Amino acid sequence: xxxxxxxxxxxHHHLYSALARxxxxxxxxxxxxxEILEQVWWRLDAxxxxxxxxxxxxxxxxxxxxxGTTAIVDHHESxxxxxxxxxxxxxxxxxxxxxxxxxxxxxxxxxxxxxRRGLAENERFIRAGGxxxxxxxxxxTCSDASLEAAAGLAADLGVGVHVHVAEGPGDVDxxxxxxxxxxxxxxxxxxxxxxxDHALRGTILHNPMSNLNNAVGxxxxxxxxxxxxxxxxxxxxxxxxxxxxxxxxxRSVDVTCGPDTAWRWLATxxxxxxxxxxxxxxxxxxxxxxxxxxxxxxxxxxxxxxxGEVVLDDGRPTRVDAAEVRAKAREQAAxxxxxx
Ligand SMILES: [Zn+2]
Numbered sequence: 001x002x003x004x005x006x007x008x009x010x011x012h013h014h015l016y017s018a019l020a021r022x023x024x025x026x027x028x029x030x031x032x033x034x035e036i037l038e039q040v041w042w043r044l045d046a047x048x049x050x051x052x053x054x055x056x057x058x059x060x061x062x063x064x065x066x067x068g069t070t071a072i073v074d075h076h077e078s079x080x081x082x083x084x085x086x087x088x089x090x091x092x093x094x095x096x097x098x099x100x101x102x103x104x105x106x107x108x109x110x111x112x113x114x115x116r117r118g119l120a121e122n123e124r125f126i127r128a129g130g131x132x133x134x135x136x137x138x139x140x141t142c143s144d145a146s147l148e149a150a151a152g153l154a155a156d157l158g159v160g161v162h163v164h165v166a167e168g169p170g171d172v173d174x175x176x177x178x179x180x181x182x183x184x185x186x187x188x189x190x191x192x193x194x195x196x197d198h199a200l201r202g203t204i205l206h207n208p209m210s211n212l213n214n215a216v217g218x219x220x221x222x223x224x225x226x227x228x229x230x231x232x233x234x235x236x237x238x239x240x241x242x243x244x245x246x247x248x249x250x251r252s253v254d255v256t257c258g259p260d261t262a263w264r265w266l267a268t269x270x271x272x273x274x275x276x277x278x279x280x281x282x283x284x285x286x287x288x289x290x291x292x293x294x295x296x297x298x299x300x301x302x303x304x305x306x307x308g309e310v311v312l313d314d315g316r317p318t319r320v321d322a323a324e325v326r327a328k329a330r331e332q333a334a335x336x337x338x339x340x
Pocket of ligand 1: 075
């Protein structure tokens with residue numbers, strides 16, 4: 001094996017959360033996953049405008065590229081800036097030189113009109129030629145009518161659905177509510193509280209760092225018959241790090257396992273954006289095989305070519321100025337934090 005691999009895919013990201021770092025602490029300490037959603041993420045996403053979304057996506061795409069990730073599967077929500085939000089994210093990823101597969105996560109948290117507008121944004125973006133899936137936040141924040149509408153739209157458009165499934169204990173009804181809707185092209189993020197014999201079709205997206213951070217438990221995705229891919233759930237775009245963590249977490253419940261399984265999960269991401277197989281990442285370390293990577297911290301890409309174009313050279317992006325992106329993102333983060 002050499003130090004060159006195809007591009008990596010972050011199979012579950014929230015680019016909007018790139019501006020969350022350093023945000024003011026919530027009014028009171030969150031004591032459960034539900035309270036983390038209510039006090040952190042649902043306040044943050046409601047405060048987003050299109051300019052913040054643009055620079056969070058620029059920063060997130062830059063950080064992904066700097067980690068050898070050449071495609072981002074994003075799940076977006078901005079209830080007060082829905083229309084056009086997917087165009088803004090797609091343009092930011094393209095500007096940095098990273099591929100994207102986007103979805104707007106619909107929800108009934110803001111009333112049926114919010115879900116309708118979210119669905120319309122998915123449809124508008126995909127019908128206009130955008131690379132997308134239909135997004136659902138999660139079954140537990142959607143009515144049956146909204147779940148059916150999203151599944152129906154996805155089938156009409158010939159694309160899959162990207163949805164959070166049983167991330168926390170509040171969504172244990174998801175397998176029952178999504179039964180009969182989910183298909184092989186659906187992306188099921190987390191699955192921590194899914195029973196092993198759940199009958200849902202689709203790819204499970206495993207997000208080990210996020211699950212630890214939210215104290216929701218360990219998904220143990222090796223137990224599922226479904227394909228499994230790795231994501232960050234918005235904590236950066238470094239899926240090589242997600243692989244390393246996925247391996248030791250699997251090891252924590254099965255001391256006989258090797259890193260091959262988590263390495264396969266990393267590769268499964270490429271099934272979601274197959275063009276990444278033609279991308280080329282030249283790494284700072286050789287050989288890039290699972291046993292080496294699992295025990296070698298700090299591996300980074302030196303050069304990245306996406307679709308034949310060199311977009312990272314000598315560790316630096318070629319299409320954007322990294323310092324400028326970080327400075328603009330800091331400005332937008334300050335605006336966002338002031339609203340919270
Ligand atoms: Zn997520």
